[in-house]
Amino acid sequence: GQQVMQIPQYQHVQEGEDFTTYCNSSTTLSNIQWYKQRPGGHPVFLIQLVKSGEVKKQKRLTFQFGEAKKNSSLHITATQTTDVGTYFCAGPLQPIIQGAQKLVFGQGTRLTINP
């Protein structure tokens, strides 16, 4: 079945270092979403990418969607302790029903930071 794989599973960095997580889908995606889950919290929507090769930035966060729309990445520049958490990518499972989309989530990358 359709799978979304994410690497690495864990990443520990020193505060100020950069961080990148990668997401790969077994199928072409119509869109990809990224969520952040703080320790003890629930997933919070960060961004959605739709177009092939799309790049979006949110302050220190840069999101990319691959040309083939099968992979994506999230890069954080100069990490801060507030970036701690687990980052999930998610893609819609086909077929998409008008009005809703069932998401397949990657396993997430857990980011810890040494201050």
Added chain:
Amino acid sequence: GAGVSQSPSNKVTEKGKDVELRCDPISGHTALYWYRQSLGQGLEFLIYFQGNSAPDKSGLPSDRFSAERTGGSVSTLTIQRTQQEDSAVYLCASSRHVDRPYYEQYFGPGTRLTVT
């Protein structure tokens, strides 16, 4: 405005008992989703509703799991004859219907279920 709410926030139950988990989506959100997250794991899709109907129940782990949604709003996830492997955080999410095919999901705080 108010976000997605879930109740109870924590539930401890004995093996074999039935439990009901409730989700109140954001007002006006037509789609509602249930996920399960085991400790340190990713999100496992269970079921979703478009309005009151559930087009896809394929994620429900067994026939002990059922869900319903009434009035296009509140949803209840019921687990009958709970087993220890049902212990997890059950997350509910909702999304709104707009004239575009892609919908971000807004998650509730979850219900932590512990089966002893």
